Amino acid sequence: MxxxxxxxxxxxxxxxxxxxxxxxxxxxxxxxxxxxxxxxxxxxxxxxxxxxxxxxxxxxxxxxxxxxxxxxxxxxxxxxxxxxxxxxxxxxxxxxxxxxxxxxxxxxHRATPEESARHRAMKERIARCAERHGLHAQVEARSADGRIVTDVLVTGAGGTRIGWEAQYSPITGETVRRRSRRAVENGITPLWVTDSERAALIDRAPWVRVDDFSSRDITSKLAMFVRGGIRHLQVWKCLPTSERPCPTTGSACGRFHSGWFLPALCLPTKAPTQVDYLVVASADGEFVPLQIQDDDGRRTASRMWVPAADRDTWWDIVGRPETTGATEDTTDSPxxxxxxTGEELDPTCRYGEETLTRNDPRSRRERPDATGLRTFAQVPHSTFALPADPPTLKASAAQRRAAAAQFGCPVWEIGPCGLCGAPIHRYGNRSAHACGSCRTALLRSRLPGQ
Structure with missing residues (x-):
């Protein structure tokens, strides 16, 4: 400043x-x-x-x-x-x-009865879900130095500690940063939860946004989905047949692009993540926090939770950052x-006239558009999952017709899985390079501890 x-x-x-x-x-x-x-x-x-x-x-x-x-x-x-x-x-x-x-x-600001009830309900839901899946959960966990109290501290089998903070009342951005830094200093990865797209905690620390549920619905068995704060990596070649427009020229440029997209904006679309699933996946390391420095000329950053495999692919593309902590300091604006103005001092109390938005002048902090868009000439070889000499398709004409009926595509779009050679929808729109079993096995092999 x-x-x-x-x-x-x-x-x-x-x-x-x-x-x-x-x-x-x-x-x-x-x-x-x-x-x-x-x-x-x-x-x-x-x-x-x-x-x-x-x-x-x-x-x-x-x-x-x-x-x-x-x-x-x-x-x-x-x-x-x-x-x-x-x-x-x-x-x-x-x-x-x-x-x-x-x-x-x-x-x-004192939390309203409903804010307090939802805060308690969310803590109960997170702790109950963690314990149901064999994880250790501690409500109102106080750090050894006594400087922080975490709403719910979930510890995974590998020792990963996720500090869930259910935030339904107003909070300042500086408070979020300070508490998150202290959590990291105590070996805790913070995970803030809000139901507002205007919350000051968005992009100030690892965060997710959920639906505006009542306290009764939060404690119920209703599915509770993450609506913001989780993204998936998309990598595509920019061709005239691409379903996405070129983010740099507007027309096919022939190069590769990558970026982080909300599940509904992925191609094909991905199902939203449930809060209960994230409780387990974050503690097990399947989902990890990631900070992306925006490339729009501003000194801003986006924070999100992403699949660990997507994060590793991203690092293969752009390079692993020197710092990968959960709360790297960034500036919200240059x-x-x-x-x-040299005005006369006014001693009058102005309370009640104050219209300052302390945390951020913007009415909405959450952004639905893709973030971290990058363009490059070719995909780094380290991201390739298929072998250099993939197997050929060994299937009869009848087997190819049966596979085409199964996948709902023309017979000529049937080809071999790039890993096991099984007949799959290999060519054309919405095709894949490998079958579901091989993709699942590959994903598991990239998870921590595998």
């Missing part, structure tokens, strides 16, 4: 604040009043003051910054509403420029300059 200019001229508008946000706070540590519209905050003798007040709330005293009305003994509308008089500093866009603003700490 860059700090730059003091605006003068017609742009300066006294007492025109960002969506009702406060333009000043009181620093209880130094006993000074801070004007957020001035480059030096009104205290040139303290050059590090801006850096200090922008520190995450979790890393400082929560009572460090105080509402000016509350400090002066006047009515703080936030406290009057039985909420917090303490403040945090964030940014907000006004007239196309980024400015500093003060807002009351979001300790004000550094942007903060504008200081």
């Amino acid at each position: 860059k700090v730059v200019e003091l605006l003068t001229g017609p742009f300066v508008t006294t007492r025109a604040y960002a969506g009702g946000m406060a333009n000043g706070v009181f620093h209880t540590g130094y006993g000074i009043t801070i004007n957020l519209t001035l480059p030096d905050l009104g205290h040139p003798e303290r050059p590090d003051l801006l850096e200090e007040i922008l520190r995450p709330v979790g890393d400082r005293d929560r009572a460090l910054l105080e509402c000016l009305d509350h400090h002066a003994g006047r009515v703080c509308r936030s406290e009057n509403a039985d909420k917090s008089p303490w403040m945090f500093i964030s940014t907000r866009r006004r007239h196309g420029r980024l400015v500093l603003v003060g807002a009351h700490l979001p300790v004000t 550094d942007e300059e903060i504008t200081f």
